[in-house]
Amino acid sequence: MRTHNEMVNKWMEDSDFKQEYEALEAEFSLFDELLRARKEAGLTQADVAERMGTKTSAVARLEAGGGSQKHSPSIATLQKYAKAVGGHLEIRLIRE
Numbered sequence: 001m002r003t004h005n006e007m008v009n010k011w012m013e014d015s016d017f018k019q020e021y022e023a024l025e026a027e028f029s030l031f032d033e034l035l036r037a038r039k040e041a042g043l044t045q046a047d048v049a050e051r052m053g054t055k056t057s058a059v060a061r062l063e064a065g066g067g068s069q070k071h072s073p074s075i076a077t078l079q080k081y082a083k084a085v086g087g088h089l090e091i092r093l094i095r096e
Helices: 004-011 015-023 025-040 045-052 056-063 075-084
Strands: none
Touching (some): 045 056
8 A cells, every 4th residue: 555645646646636736825825824733832622712712623623724625724723723722923025
């Protein structure tokens, strides 16, 4: 059985897949950052949910990319998450 990275590397050989994957790179980066911050804070999803005043399932959906992908998390939600893990939210626009 292949690992996740092995599968992604194989799929990246397909130009259509690669284009779509790279288009989502910023979103993937955000969700990776959420997980990293929570783990560095030594918290579980339940801990974060309690601090945010929400359910564990909501935190799990947030960390997984919003679940159904019907909408992106609000800035307010991201701010609550950041505060819950002992950080703050910083948003920057970078011109290319």
